[in-house]
Amino acid sequence: AQSVTQLGSHVSVSEGALVLLRCNYSSSVPPYLFWYVQYPNQGLQLLLKYTTGATLVKGINGFEAEFKKSETSFHLTKPSAHMSDAAEYFCAVILNTPLVFGKGTRLSVIA
Amino acid sequence: DAGVIQSPRHEVTEMGQEVTLRCKPISGHNSLFWYRQTMMRGLELLIYFNNNVPIDDSGMPEDRFSAKMPNASFSTLKIQPSEPRDSAVYFCASSPRDRGSYGYTFGSGTRLTVV
Numbered sequence: 128a129q130s131v132t133q134l135g136s137h138v139s140v141s142e143g144a145l146v147l148l149r150c151n152y153s154s155s156v157p158p159y160l161f162w163y164v165q166y167p168n169q170g171l172q173l174l175l176k177y178t179t180g181a182t183l184v185k186g187i188n189g190f191e192a193e194f195k196k197s198e199t200s201f202h203l204t205k206p207s208a209h210m211s212d213a214a215e216y217f218c219a220v221i222l223n224t225p226l227v228f229g230k231g232t233r234l235s236v237i238a
Numbered sequence: 239d240a241g242v243i244q245s246p247r248h249e250v251t252e253m254g255q256e257v258t259l260r261c262k263p264i265s266g267h268n269s270l271f272w273y274r275q276t277m278m279r280g281l282e283l284l285i286y287f288n289n290n291v292p293i294d295d296s297g298m299p300e301d302r303f304s305a306k307m308p309n310a311s312f313s314t315l316k317i318q319p320s321e322p323r324d325s326a327v328y329f330c331a332s333s334p335r336d337r338g339s340y341g342y343t344f345g346s347g348t349r350l351t352v353v
Contacts, residue, residue, distance in 0.1 A: 159338065159339050161341050163344075168349075169346060169347075170242075170329060170344040170345050170346045170347050171329070171331075171344040172344075173341050173343075176339065176341055178339035179339075217281065221337055221338070221339075222337075223337075225269075225271060225283055225286055225294075225336050225337070226271070226283070226331075226341075226342055227283075228280060228281040229280075230280045231280060231281075
């Protein structure tokens with residue numbers, strides 16, 4: 128069964144700094160991969176997804192992620208953090224079962 | 239499109255009471271999912287439906303939990319009797335299908351507090 132590991136339950140960056148949130152998946156076959164964002168007291172919003180084709184995918188709010196099969200990774204990045212990026216981010220995978228989520232990473236942005 | 243609509247947004251109830259959470263999926267989506275979010279366990283899939291039929295309820299924690307989908311536009315998650323450990327945020331999500339590249343659209347959730 129597929130699973131997702133997010134390294135770091137909490138990441139703190141300064142405003143304007145690079146954001147890097149790590150996600151590794153466990154699957155014998157490359158799954159479909161997703162990043163969701165959850166703002167306080169809200170539902171989950173799809174940021175971006177990898178299905179097939181180009182391994183670098185761009186999403187909303189300036190975020191992007193790169194699928195690396197050799198590393199079984201799908202890390203999320205943003206070149207310059209903004210205060211409004213403070214939220215919880217979830218990596219998720221679909222292959223043979225419905226969407227399975229990682230534990231989440233809380234991103235704090237310091238002014 | 240109004241998205242996935244959940245009600246109520248907040249529910250506070252006493253232990254032992256029955257609680258019913260409601261969900262209206264996006265029109266045309268064939269799959270509906272109920273997730274529970276807690277600090278300890280993260281996001282867990284409780285049950286999901288395809289074309290109004292329950293497919294997998296292995297995530298339902300106990301017999302106190304039940305879910306129905308009487309038609310394509312409505313689903314309920316019921317807890318009877320409720321216990322303090324059921325306190326969590328419950329999310330409903332829908333998708334054109336349960337697998338594949340679509341991803342799921344989530345509602346805003348119901349925050350349940352059992353006292």
